[in-house]
Structures are given as structure tokens and as C-alpha cells.
Amino acid sequence: MIDDLRRLNHRPPTQILDFGDALRILAGRPKDEGGEKLWNVWPVLKRQFANKTDADLFERLALSREIRPDLGELTRLLEAAGEALADVWRGLESRLRQKGEYDRLTTVEWPLQSAFAYRQFLGVRVDASIAEALLEQISAEKYAAYRRVAEHLNRNPTGLNYWNVQQYLSDTDVAYLMDLDPGGQLQSAFEMAALASPFAEAFVSMMKAGRDGSIVRRALGGTNRLFPIFHVLGTISGRILVSDPYLQQLRRAYRGLITGEPHHRLIYLDYAQFEPGVLAGLSGDPGLIRAYNEGDLYSALAELLFDNAAQRPVAKRVFLAFSYGMTPDRIATMLAGDAPPGERTTYAAKITGFFEAFPELASFRARQNDALIADGYVASLFGNRRLRTNGGGPLSLKEQRWALNQPVQSTASLIFKEALNGIIAEFGVEPVVLPVHDAVLLQFPDDGDFERRAQCASEIMVERFTHRIPGVNAKIKAGNFTD
Structure with a gap:
């Protein structure tokens, strides 16, 4: 819809009500647990039409699979669709209120979706003149990593990714990763293992270079804008995803591709140690709160x-992996690689000792497991439930991970979204360029008031964090997008 409006040079509506988002938040399931089928609005909408013929015809028209009929017929179909939509909303509103999701959807998710529809309409400004130079750097990195991966596997690695590489790991130095869930969990494990594993390092480099190359390549051809799609409910935890291209995932070395509007300056505001801060507040562990604050x-x-301290990125992954249920021995295996067993033992002991200072973490994890068993769901501080789909009985290892992961990450996404809505309320939609995980890229006029605006935006982020997590002092890092 947004692309069509752009072609017509017609600004998107200021309020967008996405029934797909309503279905998604009610489903409470990720894609790999059948959620995507439940998010599809068409079966729900078509059931409300008076007859199946009109329902099928309207769907084909809306999806540009049918030649538009004459004005009278089109008007009749639109009236029928309007009645069907009204019926759908009445049912959705009742279910949303019953499940405690109505307020989150209408006060957090939908306002932000409307704001990002406008950003999608405007696009993100890029410097196309540097794209070719960046792409040359990326191609060289990818080729070098590609060759190293091929040597380790003794096969052509074209087409390999985190979803299908496990079948080839048995003869590598990370064979111990073969039992992890593919995708995000495996990627995080690879990035920890890359410290000691030449194969993991090469594979991670190849994956990152390939991703960066596909993003930068989109900027070739002389245009100075990219028009990504913003998914405000992009994950089961409510994180915002940006796709087509995946600008959020562009590494810092190549972020110079993105620029501000003429006579504007970019500022990057980042919630530092965001998840540990949320975890500290939710768990109530006084030692963790103190360590975070100080x-x-x-x-x-x-x-x-x-x-x-330069290994902070690896330590970040270790912290989150342990917090979400990975054992010290498993983490130590990744960090030590082929080192003597004594080194793995040392790593495991250090990890164990570090977290023994925060005993309430284990208690909080146990409480979340109990809640998932008793209630069949866990949630953020404000809606966004994730439902258990495997029935009763003991939790699986995967369920134990997300029993903690969901409330922490979904609360983090809630805080971040409320902060973005606060910034938009103060400055309008134009300054918000790109959300990047726990950070946001903003642009303000490059004038004497720039620093005041940036400070105000930072204070809004702190206030929204404090509102949800009192007693934990939010930390905002302000700087350049490429730092």
C-alpha cells in the first residue's frame, strides 16, 4: 500500500489500523510454531462477506490479481468490504480486551506503525556515490571468507546459511553446535565460538559480508533513497524489524551509506546494556541492579x-546466553575451542562465579517457568503474550529459554517503542530515520538547537525506561552512527 501511495505521490494516512497486527498479537506464536497462518487476515475477513463470490473477487482485486470492474461494481464491493471489516473489528476488539492486549496494540503498536508508514513512504536517504567503493570492500571480505569456509568444509559453501549449515559441521571444529536450534540461536553461538574457532570465524565473516553486500547493492544505480519495509511487530517479542533491505543489520563499517537530509545532522541514541537493565529490574536482584547502575x-x-575489555561484544553474548539458559560448560566449550580441557574448566568457573553474585536471576527464571506451566503464557509488563503450544507437562528446553526471554525482550521492545512514540510526540515523525535493535538513528536540523533536541530525545528514552523499570538507571549512549 505504501509503495502504491508513493507512486501516486499521496502521503499515507496518519492513522493506520492493521488488523494483521491484531491477529498477530492475539496469536502469541512465532512463525516456526504456526503463527504465520494465524496472522493472515484474508480468511478472517472473507468469512464476514455475505457471499463467497464477493469475498473471493475482493481479495483478487486487493491483491491486483483481477482487472478493476466498473465504478458501480467497485463501489458495491467496497461497501461490502467495509461492512465485513467492521464485523471483523468488533470481534477482534472483544478478543483483544479479553486477553489484555487492546491497550498495547492501540496505544503503542498502531501509533508507531503509522509513523513508520510515513518513513517508509519518505524512504531512507543514502549516499549512492559511495556504494560502489563499499561494495568492493565487502566483496573482498566475502571472497576471502568464502575460500576459508570452502577449505574447512571441502565443498562449495554457496547457499549455506545458519538454517542449513549444521549438516556439515561434523568434520569442523564446531561439531558441538550440531544440536542447537537453527537460525538465531545458532548464529549467536557461532559468534561466540568465532573467538577460538577458525571455521566459525570464517563462516560468520562470510554471512555478514553477504548480508552487507545485498544491502549496499540496493543503493547502486544513482538513486539517493532506499524504501525499506518497517515491521513494528517484527518478532514474537515485539522487536521492530526492517526488511527489503535489512538496514538494521548493516555493520558499522558500512553505515556511512546512510545520510541525513540536506542541512540536517544524524545522531545515534542507544540504550546501553538494555537487556541486562531490564533483567535486573524484572528479577529484582539487588546485586545486579547495583552492578548495572554503577x-x-x-x-x-x-x-x-x-x-x-575490548572483547566486550563476546562478553555480551556470553551474558545473554547464560541469562537465557545456556550452561557455563556449554559456553566455555565455545570460548575455548580446541584449547586444553583446563581452559574450558577455567572459563566455566569464571562464568559461574560471575553470576553467583546475582542469585535472584535463578529465582526469576524459576518463577517464569512456573508461570508458563500454570498460565500457559508469559508476557511483558504490558501485554504481548507468548502462548505455550505444546500442551501441559514439563517444559522443553526451548520453552525454558523463552519463558525468560519473552518477558525480558518484550518488555525491552515495549520501552523502546514507548520512547519512540515519545520522541515522535515531541518532534514529529520526520526526525526518526531508523530503529536499530535497542537504538534509534535520528536527524535534526544542523543548527544551534541541535544539541538541545538530541538531549531532549535522550531524556525521553531515559524517562520511558524509568517508568517501566524504576530503580534501574537507564544509560543512553549518544554518538555517530558509524562509531
């Missing part, structure tokens, strides 16, 4: 494990 948890863990 220092940098990731840097402290990096110093402990590696005697090097």
Missing part, C-alpha cells in the same frame, strides 16, 4: 574472562 556489566565480564 558500571558496565559486559566490560566487567570481558575483563574477567579475557583480561581485555
Whole structure:
């Protein structure tokens, strides 16, 4: 719809009510557990038409699979569709209120979806003149990594990704990753293992270069804008995803591709240690709250494990992996690789010792497991339930992971979205360029008031965090997008 409006040079409506989002938040299931089928609005809408013929014809018209009829017939179909939509909404509203999801959808998700529809309409400005130079750098990196992966596997790695690589791991130095869930969990494990595993390092480099190349390549051809799609309910935890292209995933070395509008300057505001801060507040662990408020948890863990704060990105993955249920021994295996067993034992002992200072984490994890068994769902501080789909009985390992992951990440997404809505309420939609996980890229006029605006946006982010997680001092890092 947004692309069609752009071609017509017609600004999107200021309020968009996406019934697909309503179905998605009610479903409470990720894609790999059958959620996508439940999000499809067409079966729900078509059941409300007076007759199946009109329902099928309207669907084909809406999806541009049918030649538009004359004005009288089109008017009749639109009237029938309007009545059907009204009926659908009455049913959805009742279910949303019953499930406690109505307020989150209407006060957080839909307002933000309307704002990002406008950003999708405007596009994200890029410097196409540097795309070719960036692509040359990326291609060289990918080719070098591709060759290393091929040597390790003794096969052509074309087409391999985190979803299908496990079948080839038995003869590599990360064979111990063969039993992990493919996709996101495996990717995180690869990135931890890359510290000690030449194969993992090469594979991660190849994947990242391939992804960056596909993004930068979209900027070739002389245009100075990309028009990605913004999915405000992009994941089961409510994280915002940007696709086609995946600009959020562009590595810092190549983010210079994205620029502000003329006479504007970019500012990047990032919730530092976002998930540990949320976890500290939800668990109520006084030691973790104090450690978060007084220092940098990731840097402290990096110093402990590696005697090097520069390994903070690896320590971040270790912290989150342990927090969401991975054992110290499993993490230590990834960090040590082929090192002598004593090194793995040392890593495991250090990880165990680090987290023993925060005993309420284990208690919080147990409470979430109990809640999932008793209630059949877990949620954020404000809606966004994830439902259990495997019936009763003991939780599977996967369910134990998301019993904690869902409330932490969905609360983080809630805070971030409320902060974005607050920034938009203060400055309008134009300054918000791109959400990037727990951070946002903003642009303000490059004038004497720039610093005040940036500070105000930062204060809004702090206030929204404090509103949901009192007692934990939010940390906002302000800087350049490429730093």
C-alpha cells in the first residue's frame, strides 16, 4: 500500500489500523510454531462477506490479481468490504480486551506503525556515490571468507546459511553446535565460538559480508533513497524489524551509506546494556541492579574472562546466553575451542562465579517457568503474550529459554517503542530515520538547537525506561552512527 501511495505521490494516512497486527498479537506464536497462518487476515475477513463470490473477487482485486470492474461494481464491493471489516473489528476488539492486549496494540503498536508508514513512504536517504567503493570492500571480505569456509568444509559453501549449515559441521571444529536450534540461536553461538574457532570465524565473516553486500547493492544505480519495509511487530517479542533491505543489520563499517537530509545532522541514541537493565529490574536482584547502575556489566565480564575489555561484544553474548539458559560448560566449550580441557574448566568457573553474585536471576527464571506451566503464557509488563503450544507437562528446553526471554525482550521492545512514540510526540515523525535493535538513528536540523533536541530525545528514552523499570538507571549512549 505504501509503495502504491508513493507512486501516486499521496502521503499515507496518519492513522493506520492493521488488523494483521491484531491477529498477530492475539496469536502469541512465532512463525516456526504456526503463527504465520494465524496472522493472515484474508480468511478472517472473507468469512464476514455475505457471499463467497464477493469475498473471493475482493481479495483478487486487493491483491491486483483481477482487472478493476466498473465504478458501480467497485463501489458495491467496497461497501461490502467495509461492512465485513467492521464485523471483523468488533470481534477482534472483544478478543483483544479479553486477553489484555487492546491497550498495547492501540496505544503503542498502531501509533508507531503509522509513523513508520510515513518513513517508509519518505524512504531512507543514502549516499549512492559511495556504494560502489563499499561494495568492493565487502566483496573482498566475502571472497576471502568464502575460500576459508570452502577449505574447512571441502565443498562449495554457496547457499549455506545458519538454517542449513549444521549438516556439515561434523568434520569442523564446531561439531558441538550440531544440536542447537537453527537460525538465531545458532548464529549467536557461532559468534561466540568465532573467538577460538577458525571455521566459525570464517563462516560468520562470510554471512555478514553477504548480508552487507545485498544491502549496499540496493543503493547502486544513482538513486539517493532506499524504501525499506518497517515491521513494528517484527518478532514474537515485539522487536521492530526492517526488511527489503535489512538496514538494521548493516555493520558499522558500512553505515556511512546512510545520510541525513540536506542541512540536517544524524545522531545515534542507544540504550546501553538494555537487556541486562531490564533483567535486573524484572528479577529484582539487588546485586545486579547495583552492578548495572554503577558500571558496565559486559566490560566487567570481558575483563574477567579475557583480561581485555575490548572483547566486550563476546562478553555480551556470553551474558545473554547464560541469562537465557545456556550452561557455563556449554559456553566455555565455545570460548575455548580446541584449547586444553583446563581452559574450558577455567572459563566455566569464571562464568559461574560471575553470576553467583546475582542469585535472584535463578529465582526469576524459576518463577517464569512456573508461570508458563500454570498460565500457559508469559508476557511483558504490558501485554504481548507468548502462548505455550505444546500442551501441559514439563517444559522443553526451548520453552525454558523463552519463558525468560519473552518477558525480558518484550518488555525491552515495549520501552523502546514507548520512547519512540515519545520522541515522535515531541518532534514529529520526520526526525526518526531508523530503529536499530535497542537504538534509534535520528536527524535534526544542523543548527544551534541541535544539541538541545538530541538531549531532549535522550531524556525521553531515559524517562520511558524509568517508568517501566524504576530503580534501574537507564544509560543512553549518544554518538555517530558509524562509531
